[in-house]
Amino acid sequence: MADKPLRSQRSYGKLDRDGFIHRSWIKGTGLPDHVFDGRPIIGICNTWSELVTCQFHLRDLAEYVKRGVWEAGGVPIEFPAMSLPETQMRPTAMLFRNLLAMEVEESIRANPIDGVVLLGGCDKTTPGQLMGAASVDLPTMVVSSGPMLNGKWHGRDIGSGTDVWRFSEAVRAGEMTLKDFLSAEASMSRSHGTCNTMGTASTMASLMEALGVCLPNNAALPGVDSRRKTLAHLTGNRIVELVRKDVRLSQILTREAFENAILMHAAIGGSTNAVVHLLALAGRVGVPLTLEDFDRLGREVPLLVDLMPSGRFLMEDFCYAGGCPAVAKQLGELFRRDAVTVAGLTQGEIADAAEVWNAEVIGSPDHPIGPASGVWVLRGNLCPGGAILKPSAASPELLTHRGRAVVFEDIEDYHARIDSPDLEVDATSVLVLKGCGPRGYPGMPEVGNMALPPKLLREGVRDMVRISDARMSGTAYGTVVLHVSPESEAGGPLALVRSGDEIALDGPARTLELLMDEAELAQRRSAWEASRQPSRFDRGWYRLYIDTVLQADQGADLDFLVGKSSADVTRESH
Numbered sequence: 413m414a415d416k417p418l419r420s421q422r423s424y425g426k427l428d429r430d431g432f433i434h435r436s437w438i439k440g441t442g443l444p445d446h447v448f449d450g451r452p453i454i455g456i457c458n459t460w461s462e463l464v465t466c467q468f469h470l471r472d473l474a475e476y477v478k479r480g481v482w483e484a485g486g487v488p489i490e491f492p493a494m495s496l497p498e499t500q501m502r503p504t505a506m507l508f509r510n511l512l513a514m515e516v517e518e519s520i521r522a523n524p525i526d527g528v529v530l531l532g533g534c535d536k537t538t539p540g541q542l543m544g545a546a547s548v549d550l551p552t553m554v555v556s557s558g559p560m561l562n563g564k565w566h567g568r569d570i571g572s573g574t575d576v577w578r579f580s581e582a583v584r585a586g587e588m589t590l591k592d593f594l595s596a597e598a599s600m601s602r603s604h605g606t607c608n609t610m611g612t613a614s615t616m617a618s619l620m621e622a623l624g625v626c627l628p629n630n631a632a633l634p635g636v637d638s639r640r641k642t643l644a645h646l647t648g649n650r651i652v653e654l655v656r657k658d659v660r661l662s663q664i665l666t667r668e669a670f671e672n673a674i675l676m677h678a679a680i681g682g683s684t685n686a687v688v689h690l691l692a693l694a695g696r697v698g699v700p701l702t703l704e705d706f707d708r709l710g711r712e713v714p715l716l717v718d719l720m721p722s723g724r725f726l727m728e729d730f731c732y733a734g735g736c737p738a739v740a741k742q743l744g745e746l747f748r749r750d751a752v753t754v755a756g757l758t759q760g761e762i763a764d765a766a767e768v769w770n771a772e773v774i775g776s777p778d779h780p781i782g783p784a785s786g787v788w789v790l791r792g793n794l795c796p797g798g799a800i801l802k803p804s805a806a807s808p809e810l811l812t813h814r815g816r817a818v819v820f821e822d823i824e825d826y827h828a829r830i831d832s833p834d835l836e837v838d839a840t841s842v843l844v845l846k847g848c849g850p851r852g853y854p855g856m857p858e859v860g861n862m863a864l865p866p867k868l869l870r871e872g873v874r875d876m877v878r879i880s881d882a883r884m885s886g887t888a889y890g891t892v893v894l895h896v897s898p899e900s901e902a903g904g905p906l907a908l909v910r911s912g913d914e915i916a917l918d919g920p921a922r923t924l925e926l927l928m929d930e931a932e933l934a935q936r937r938s939a940w941e942a943s944r945q946p947s948r949f950d951r952g953w954y955r956l957y958i959d960t961v962l963q964a965d966q967g968a969d970l971d972f973l974v975g976k977s978s979a980d981v982t983r984e985s986h
């Protein structure tokens with residue numbers, strides 16, 4: 413029996429007509445009388461789908477969570493949530509992150525559930541599910557899909573996404589045949605699980621450990637590793653205990669937990685997408701968090717993990733080297749060791765129990781993999797709301813750069829002209845892409861790492877400064893300024909840039925400037941306002957999203973979703 417009256421008893425514990433209805437219809441799934449005697453009802457929110465290899469195995473994994481829940485005296489009930497396959501959805505899975513969050517929030521809140529286990533993995537599922545759950549604030553735990561096995565091709569390891577970008581550039585430069593290119597497809601993704609690089613999915617799974625909302629080693633255990641099933645089982649055990657002790661998500665997702673997430677993000681050289689997701693999550697639980705927190709906290713942290721896209725290894729190697737607990741150990745006193753986790757241990761206790769098994773994969777403060785590599789937050793007249801840059805993925809010589817803009821008004825304009833031999837561009841140019849922010853695309857796609865013009869690739873150019881209001885894949889690299897805020901569609905200065913304008917990036921000084929006087933900018937703004945067209949999206953989710961989405965520096969959540977709805981049980985349905 414539970415220590416305190418459970419939320420689910422407001423439905424299943426009633427000995428009247430309403431209780432009859434709640435119990436009778438769910439008994440149709442085969443549940444016996446005794447499960448309604450006050451045992452915790454654990455919702456297993458599953459984003460399983462055949463559309464996404466990243467979550468293809470989650471129905472299987474859910475069975476292990478259920479074992480653990482039954483064993484601990486709870487009652488598991490699995491329910492679906494949309495799957496958000498990163499590589500399949502158009503125009504971008506990010507357009508639907510907030511929709512998933514709404515679905516999860518209302519599914520939990522509307523049903524007789526006392527605690528939740530979130531099963532997800534692909535990039536937007538982890539933040540979307542956790543954002544929704546955070547707004548309800550029940551005891552909650554995360555079990556991630558786990559990464560794919562290392563890609564193996566032509567005798568070497570290849571990484572999800574990262575080697576797609578590399579190979580694609582090699583084909584465009586005439587250095588790789590199309591036959592070889594296509595032969596790598598099956599070799600790159602050779603098991604279910606999430607991308608095997610430290611892309612967005614692995615980054616978010618790692619941040620789940622740093623936030624303390626999952627059991628240790630959740631991030632790195634491969635999707636096919638039997639120990640992931642054990643972790644799922646133990647999560648089932650643990651969530652029942654959390655319900656009995658009424659340990660809610662808001663007790664875990666503290667300011668300290670977010671600081672740990674930022675520190676871990678810097679140490680692993682994590683995906684830039686995590687910035688948007690953490691800001692949105694913090695907004696749900698009311699923890700003050702700003703872009704500057706990423707830059708300030710990240711400055712203290714050397715790169716401790718040698719994983720693609722910034723480094724050499726893949727997630728399987730990271731697992732065998734010790735995973736996130738080993739990184740936390742190496743962070744030492746920087747890590748907020750007193751932060752509590754759903755495991756019932758503090759972060760310090762988890763770190764103390766960890767070991768680094770391969771110093772090539774996980775470095776130390778004395779022998780780091782690279783210099784401080786947290787996200788840089790840029791300010792200036794081109795990005796008054798901020799923009800970000802991942803220095804570990806950039807070319808050091810381009811981090812301070814001045815060049816003439818080559819502007820693309822939208823992604824179609826970019827595709828139409830980038831391959832043209834007549835494009836007026838050289839290695840010092842700055843590629844500028846507009847119309848790819850939350851409202852503009854809509855959904856803020858991962859197109860910020862624009863492929864370079866073939867004529868420059870053939871000359872041996874491998875990186876250029878690129879600026880946009882888009883995101884980029886966590887598996888990508890380059891000197892890429894992202895998340896320019898406000899976006900061009902919202903009237904940010906990015907909308908006013910024209911080809912030939914001079915732009916100055918000073919990464920170490922954290923500035924991004926359009927070298928133009930205020931009078932010229934004002935005149936361009938008037939012309940831009942006069943030429944605005946009404947949005948072509950006039951119905952459904954697109955309409956709601958465009959009308960209410962916040963800018964990237966606020967996490968791109970919908971304005972009316974910030975904060976909590978609570979776990980209150982609402983009025984009866986009959």
Ligand code: FES
Binds near residue numbers: 466534605606607
């Ligand atoms: Fe799902 Fe990369 S496509 S994790």
